[in-house]
Amino acid sequence: MPELPEVEVSRLGISPHITDQVVTKVIVRNGRLRWLVPDEVQLLVGQTVKAVTRRAKYLFIETQAGSGILHLGMSGKLRVVDKDVELVKHDHIDIEFSNGKVLRYNDARRFGSFLWQQPNTTHKLLMKLGPEPLTDEFDANVLFDQSRGKNTVVKNFIMDNHIVVGVGNIYANESLFKAGIDPRKPAGKITKKKYAELTVHIKQTLEQAIKQGGTTLKDFTQSDGSPGYFAQELLVYARTGKECLTCQTIIESVKIGQRNSFYCPSCQG
Structure with a gap:
């Protein structure tokens, strides 16, 4: 299972490619992950990505309309590819951007998730989390x-x-x-x-x-x-x-x- 460093490395890897880019399409090929992918993720379309952030092992694609929340689960992987790159087995989700790049989520076991968080709110999964280990709050x-x-x-x-x-x-x-x-x-x-x-x-x-x-x-x-x-x-x-x-x-x-x-x-x- 990817742990915090792997998730942070993923964040660092994808951020330069999608920050300040406009989401042009969200394709959900298989929404039956750990939780059913909500229709609200389509609210990303037309939005500019302000930042890619992390809380615990959750990644947030932040926009003015809200944030898409990605969790890699047991076997999830994120890749940034060109739109014409051929799909492989277990490529469940594509988020396409105005620069021609796609953030592609692959998950063989489907224990990961793609959820939605409204602006200025905290998703219920995050409400009782402890401090981040790499901050001064943890001592x-x-x-x-x-x-x-x-x-x-x-x-x-x-x-x-x-x-x-x-x-x-x-x-x-x-x-x-x-x-x-x-x-x-x-x-x-x-x-x-x-x-x-x-x-x-x-x-x-x-x-x-x-x-x-x-x-x-x-x-x-x-x-x-x-x-x-x-x-x-x-x-x-x-x-x-x-x-x-x-x-x-x-x-x-x-x-x-x-x-x-x-x-x-x-x-x-």
């Missing part, structure tokens, strides 16, 4: 204050979008390793000092992934078709049975919240 106080009295394991805690958005499985594993925190430890048992370290590592890990183009996942490519490269530098994720790059202890894995979790028993003991 050690957020994690420490909201974790008090919680027995939830810390890995699930930092992956809760009500606490902080966008810390997906890969980046949670990596950040906890760098902070020396056992992913199975109850969130309420972690000190403020440790949360301060974890906050720094979450920010740095996400920023590094964005800079390097997103993590290479089989279902993700950038808008220009090239893969990300962050996976080459993963320290614990998917390294079960291999030596820790820091202390040479064998990396172990455990299921936490139905997800594979990876940790070093020595560094995160």
